[in-house]
Amino acid sequence: MCVGVPAKVVERDDYTAVVDVMGSTMTVGIIFVPEVKVGEYVIVHAGQAMSIIDEENAMLSIEEWRKIADARAVE
Amino acid sequence: MQELLSKFSDSTLSRKLLDKVQEAAEEFIRLNGRRPAFMEVCGSHTMALAQKGVKRALKDHVNLISGPGCPVCVTDQKSIDAMIKLAEGENRIICTFGDMIRVPGTEFSLMEAKLEGKDIRVVYSPPDAVKIAEENPDKEVIFLGIGFETTIPVLGVAIKEAMDRGVRNFSMWMTTKLVEPILRTLLETKELNIDGFILPGHVSIVLGKNDYQYLVDEYQVPGVISSFETVGMLGSIYKLIRQLLEGRVEIENNYSAVVTDEGNIETKKLINTFFKPVDEPWRGIGVIPDSGMDIREEYDRFNARKRFNITVGEPGKTKCRCGEIIRGLVTPEECPLFAKACTPSKPIGPCMVSSEGTCSAHYLYMREDS
Numbered sequence: 373m374c375v376g377v378p379a380k381v382v383e384r385d386d387y388t389a390v391v392d393v394m395g396s397t398m399t400v401g402i403i404f405v406p407e408v409k410v411g412e413y414v415i416v417h418a419g420q421a422m423s424i425i426d427e428e429n430a431m432l433s434i435e436e437w438r439k440i441a442d443a444r445a446v447e
Numbered sequence: 448m449q450e451l452l453s454k455f456s457d458s459t460l461s462r463k464l465l466d467k468v469q470e471a472a473e474e475f476i477r478l479n480g481r482r483p484a485f486m487e488v489c490g491s492h493t494m495a496l497a498q499k500g501v502k503r504a505l506k507d508h509v510n511l512i513s514g515p516g517c518p519v520c521v522t523d524q525k526s527i528d529a530m531i532k533l534a535e536g537e538n539r540i541i542c543t544f545g546d547m548i549r550v551p552g553t554e555f556s557l558m559e560a561k562l563e564g565k566d567i568r569v570v571y572s573p574p575d576a577v578k579i580a581e582e583n584p585d586k587e588v589i590f591l592g593i594g595f596e597t598t599i600p601v602l603g604v605a606i607k608e609a610m611d612r613g614v615r616n617f618s619m620w621m622t623t624k625l626v627e628p629i630l631r632t633l634l635e636t637k638e639l640n641i642d643g644f645i646l647p648g649h650v651s652i653v654l655g656k657n658d659y660q661y662l663v664d665e666y667q668v669p670g671v672i673s674s675f676e677t678v679g680m681l682g683s684i685y686k687l688i689r690q691l692l693e694g695r696v697e698i699e700n701n702y703s704a705v706v707t708d709e710g711n712i713e714t715k716k717l718i719n720t721f722f723k724p725v726d727e728p729w730r731g732i733g734v735i736p737d738s739g740m741d742i743r744e745e746y747d748r749f750n751a752r753k754r755f756n757i758t759v760g761e762p763g764k765t766k767c768r769c770g771e772i773i774r775g776l777v778t779p780e781e782c783p784l785f786a787k788a789c790t791p792s793k794p795i796g797p798c799m800v801s802s803e804g805t806c807s808a809h810y811l812y813m814r815e816d817s
Contacts, residue, residue, distance in 0.1 A: 375491055375803075376597070376649045378448060401574070401604055404713045413448050415652065415705050418544075418594075418601045419572025422714070423652040423705040427451065430704035434454045437682050441463035 376415040378425060381408055391416065455676030456499075464681040465504055471688040472508035478692075484510040484640055485687055486633075486775055488626065489647035490517030490803025491675055497808035499677045501684075509684060512639070512775040513805040515629050515729070516647055518593045519546045520773050520797045520804050523728040524762035526622045527797070528552045530591050532757050533620060534560040534567055540583060541567045542576035543591040546801045551794060553762045573605035573619070580609070580617035589751045592619040596653045599623050599740050600714035603721040606742070606749050620751040621741050624727060626650055627661065628738035634666045639775050643687040644670040645680070648702045653718075655710025659698045667696050674702040721746055730797075731770015767796035772805050779809040786810055 379391035379400070389402045391414065401420040402408055414421035454460070475483045487493055493513040496502045502511050515521050531552040534541045541557065548557045548569055561567040566586070570576050573590050580588035592602045602619060609617045626647065633639060646659060651672045662668045669690045673683035683701045690697060700706055718740065727739030742750040767789065768782040779785045779798070789795040791807055798804040 376652070378452065380448060401572075403604060403607075403717070404600065404711055406713070415649065417597050417649060419574060420601045420604060422597065422600075422649065423711060425448070426704045427448070430451055430455075433682075433701070433704060434451070434460075434678065437464060437678050438460060440467060440682075440685070441460055443467075 376417045376422060378413050379416045379421070380413050381410050381421075383410060384408065389414075389421065391421070452676065455674065455678045457678065461677040461681060464678060464685065465501075468505065468681055468685045468688065469508050471685060471692065472505070475688055475691055476508070482508060482510045483642045483688055483691055484512060485643050485645055485684065486512045486514040486639070486641050487645040488514040488516045488630065489645075489650065490520070490801065490805075491649070492645055492647065492673065492680065493517070493805055494803050494808045495675045496680060497812040499680070500812075501677065501680055502813060505684070509688075511684075512641065513772070513808070514644075514775055515633070515773045516595065516626075516650075517773070517798065517801050517803040517805070518595055518598070518624060519550055519801045520769060521624055521629070521729050522593060522622050522797070523730045524553065525759055526728060528554070528759040528762055529757050530620055530622070531555065531557055531560065532759055533589055533591075533751065533755060534565045536587075536755065538586050539566065540579060540586050540588045541565070541591065542570045542573075542579060542588060543567065544593065545569045546803070547591055547593060549794065549800045550797045551800075553759075573602050574608045577605050577608045577612065577614055577617050580614050581612065584616060586616065587754075588617050589755070590617070590619045592621040592623060595624055595626060595647070595650050596718075597647075597649045599722060600653060600711075600717045603717040606721050606746055607717070609749060615748070618749050618751040618754050619742065621722075621739070622727065623722075623739045623741075624729070625724075625738050625740065626654070627658070628735050629729065629732075630662065632732065632735050632738075633774065634668065641668065641775075642691055643668060645683050645687070646670045646672040646698075648672060648674050648706065651700075651702065651706045651710070653710050653714045656698055656700045656706060656708045658710060663696050663698060669696045669698070671699045672702050672706050674704070730773060732774065765795055769796035769798040769806070772798050779806040782806070786814060
């Protein structure tokens with residue numbers, strides 16, 4: 373029930389935003405991420421954007437795992 | 448973003464990481480003579496670990512124990528019966544998340560009540576129930592407020608919207624749960640030997656990494672906050688095993704793309720505005736002090752428990768072992784009903800109903816003949 377889905381903010385006003393969830397658009401609340409900008413990605417839970425996705429951080433994370441996984445090859 | 452997400456599910460990287468996890472686990476087994484045991488607290492992790500094949504792939508290396516993070520599953524039967532009984536009243540519309548509708552009550556389920564003509568509606572978001580109340584001013588609209596910290600602030604949004612729009616025929620029946628009290632209870636009852644926790648990703652958006660420090664300071668148990676993709680989950684298990692091998696006890700954040708150290712301050716503010724801690728009964732465990740949140744007195748008009756007098760008797764007994772399953776004491780296969788009398792199409796316990804339930808995950812992805 374704590375399921376969250378990533379969604380791209382397409383437009384926003386003071387309290388709501390239109391987001392794109394894998395091609396479908398829906399309106400979500402942004403009271404918990406008031407600073408969110410159009411073009412950013414958020415995690416949506418039960419109709420509310422709960423967190424802005426830090427894409428750079430996500431990329432660093434995947435690189436960290438790639439390095440750990442590939443460490444085997446040079447052992 | 449889709450490209451980024453696909454990297455977290457990349458099969459080549461997942462395979463290599465699986466090898467690393469197995470290698471690390473083998474080292475732990477050599478040193479300790481047993482597999483490391485980790486509890487995945489969140490029901491979404493239980494389902495994702497089963498669905499992506501991680502549980503099966505690691506069954507000889509890591510003991511992955513499903514925890515108490517499926518909201519419907521941990522709700523005690525009397526509370527379930529009370530919520531279903533709400534539907535019996537006249538002029539009521541019951542709104543609920545989808546997970547609740549098929550949960551068996553002692554007498555019947557919400558689905559059965561709906562088939563008998565009661566107005567029961569599945570909504571995606573609690574504020575949708577406020578809208579339904581606006582559209583039906585001659586009916587009482589009651590939302591069944593089940594969930595953990597991720598959902599509690601959204602329940603607060605519904606109260607805020609009802610207040611802002613002057614909606615007076617909307618209320619919520621709260622049976623929410625908090626992660627910290629149940630983890631403390633599991634650790635203090637010492638029924639389980641857990642080497643570490645895979646901590647819930649989306650609850651942690653609200654809580655933040657720092658809110659888990661008690662696990663380290665008071666119980667000397669490590670935890671890793673995890674995302675839900677295969678690479679993220681394998682990475683979290685790897686980090687936990689490395690901590691054990693290196694003698695470290697820390698809370699690590701392996702979902703830092705969305706989880707911060709402090710959590711989401713706005714969600715915490717809204718929770719504290721509308722809700723207060725309350726003792727909550729848990730399935731198979733009993734009442735845990737301050738383990739849930741209820742509506743503050745000043746907002747009593749939105750509290751369905753205060754607006755409607757609902758009494759239910761003691762629930763009927765079944766052989767369902769859901770109460771032990773949510774504590775990680777037994778696996779679904781140890782329940783005499785599992786995959787026989789209790790299946791997803793005819794569930795007896797909530798662990799088989801919920802899309803996050805341990806029995807459902809085992810039935811769909813982990814039966815030997817599946």
